[in-house]
Amino acid sequence: MTEYTSLEKIRLAKIEALRAEGIEPFPHRAERTHTSAQAIAAFEKVEKDTSQAAPAEVNAMLVGRLRAVRQMGKITFAHIEDGDGRIQLFLRANNLGEDKLDFFNRIFDLGDFIQATGFIFRTRTGEVTLHVQDFKMLAKAVSPLPAAKDETTEAGQVIRHAALEDADLRARQRYADLAVNPEVRQVFRTRAAILRALRQFLDERGFLEVETPILQPIYGGAAARPFVTHHNQLKQDLYLRISFELYLKRLLVGNLERVYEIGRDFRNEGVSYKHNPEFTQLEFYSAYADYLQVMELTEQMVAYVAEKVLGRCKVTYQGHELDFTPPWQRLEMRQGLKETAGIDIAAHPTAESLFAAIQKTGRMPDAQATRGKLIDFLVSEFLEPTLIQPTFLYDYPRDISPLSKSKPGDPLTVERFEAYVAGFELCNAFTELNDPLDQEQRFLEMGRDYKADDEEKHPMDEDYLRAMRYGMPPNGGFGMGVDRLIMLFTDKHSIRDVLLFPQLRSEE
RNA sequence: GGGCGCGUAGCUCAACGGUAGAGCAGUGGCCUUUUAAGCCAUUGGUUGAGAGUUCGAGCCUCUCCGCGCUCACCA
Structure with a gap:
């Protein structure tokens, strides 16, 4: 009652x-x-x-x-x-x-x-x-309503008195937040405009928008813990997707040359100012493109959206003046780490040697980490915080990139880039691995197992390999956390502020 | 999960260990061009919950709950 x-x-x-x-x-x-x-x-x-x-x-x-x-x-x-x-x-x-x-x-x-x-x-x-x-x-x-009173000063400045400010209440009762805070409504209009512009950009370039399963029997395409659910009639556990990647690439096998999907991914991980358990992802795949072409497409796309939505390529984000005008800065990961961490990763082909080098900097990485994880550690410790202006960081370690194609002549490195803006990752892209034999090997290296009944092991996605064996065109793929782009374009520090109903602990 | 911080009226916030308050909202009244309208009066509280210390706790201690920031985790 x-x-x-x-x-x-x-x-x-x-x-x-x-x-x-x-x-x-x-x-x-x-x-x-x-x-x-x-x-x-x-x-x-x-x-x-x-x-x-x-x-x-x-x-x-x-x-x-x-x-x-x-x-x-x-x-x-x-x-x-x-x-x-x-x-x-x-x-x-x-x-x-x-x-x-x-x-x-x-x-x-x-x-x-x-x-x-x-x-x-x-x-x-x-x-x-x-x-x-x-x-x-x-x-x-x-x-x-949680009352807000506005005062318009002679200078035309609007002062809101007794506005609804409690962050938890605003997210929990978004309806009340929207009703009394007009600028919150504007954020979600901007959000819609960004999504519309992204679709428009891709549609204009011959990409086909598709919808792939959210309920997946085998999850993949990213390293994240999934949410598990169960289908009663099929008597089978299903996973909420953590990525669209493997389904979209199956479509390239089906001769759809350019596809994209905008939708929800679900990751059963910690909640933070830049993570929500469900979030909006954009992925596209373009046959016959490599990661350098995807890089160009990326900077064009983001600049296009900025122009469409904000009318300019320069954005103020949390006090930083960001300029999305192409071309963006390109920084080879090896070079960036030489400059910021003082370590040449190419000189350390093993985890042991790299671990020792990192220890000399006074930082303490995880002793169990693989070489790739150690490099990732270096990037987040030394490089990421320096990447304020839009920057493509490229050429990633192979062992943390199981779906990327190796760099010719460099077996430890793959053709992959991430774009960093304001110190955080905006997107992730690579020349996609299309060799089914190499792919199977990579899955095995990650600990995938053919015994699907083993609870601990992540089962091998045999259907994906079967698709690849029919022949997958060379292609470049791209994934972006759309919420983060929206944060950048609305100057919001927290992902919660760009989600209408962010995940919160239940009341009571 | 760790660290730091916060929780007081519907909203925004005060209160030295010593009687819980203000503005707005509400209620009653005055007011025919106001705009945070104004003026007069007035209602509203288990100070997140519980325990402890104390003559006395919103304030100090402990436990719990909730939230924020942050770190960790998150190819």
Whole structure:
């Protein structure tokens, strides 16, 4: 049974009062002739038109949520907010009748949805306002919104008073956050625009958008722990995908030359300011391309999205001025580590030798780490923090890249790059391994096993190998955490701020 | 999981170990061009939960719960 606060009980009583007067507090239908912005624009257009002796009257029926009410005896001012913005309502006893004005003052609360009819005029202080001749309750708000009050200073600066700020509450009750913080709505409009621009860019270049299974019998394409579920009728465990990679590359075998997918990946790992258990991933694969071509496509794509969404290639992120204008800086991993860590990884072909070299720097890597993991450690310790401007870090160690093609003449290195921006990884791409024999060997090196009944071992994806054996064209592939791109373009430090409903511990 | 920090009215925040407060919201009243409207009055609290120290705990100690930041983990 819901427990109501004293504030809610007052509002519930108003619902009762409405019903007692034969008025439905939650009517089925609403009508509107203009949005708030349309009404203001229509009025301003008529106002500017000097061809008529007297400006034509602009009548409007508006809807929205009550966000401010100022009662002044025989008149009341209010503001409503709709999808387009805000507009002021003016209610006067002369025009409405005292009973009707009293009814408004008595029944309506902040947060209620209202439909108001009247004509548009400009108040003495110059605000375009609806002179209300009639109004109707559209939906009563039982609970008061976590109130935010705005103050517009003479400089035009908006100061929000008593805004909803508690980070947990804002994420948990995103509906309330959205209702009272307009800039949060803007973040999600930007998010939609970014997704639209990404699709547009890829569609224009002949990529086919596809959808592959979220429920997978064998997960792969990344190193992450999966979520496990179970299909009752098939009597089989299934995994929520951690990547789309292996399914998209099967499509290249099927002669679809350029494919992409935008969707959710699920990783059963720690939650942090840049990790959510489910997140939006973009992957594309392009037959006959290598990682250098994918690099060019990447910088073009991100710059395209920036231009489309923000109208510029320069972005301020957490105090950094980032410039996404191509070409981005290219940095060979070996060279970058020479410069920042003072270690030439090519001089250390074994984990033992590299481990000893790292120890001399005073850092303490995991003693069990493979050579690749040690290099990864060096990158995150020395290199990553220095990569603020968009940078392609390329040529990765082979043993941490089981799906990438080796670099000719360098068996320890693969043709792979990651783009770093503002110190974090934005995307990951490589010349894809298309040799089924090499691929099988790599899987075996990773500890994949043909005995699928062994709980500890990750089973071999035999179907993927079978697909490869039919022949996979040489191709370049790309994966990007879309949420991180959105963080960059909306200047948000936490992934939670760009997800409508981020993962949180359940209440109670 | 580790470290640091936070949790007080619907919202934003105060309160030296000594009577739990303010603004906004709410309620009642005045007010016919306001816009954080104003003025007068007023309601609202198991100070996250529990235990302890103390004459006395919002404050100190412990346990638990929740959250934030951060580190670790995350090819």
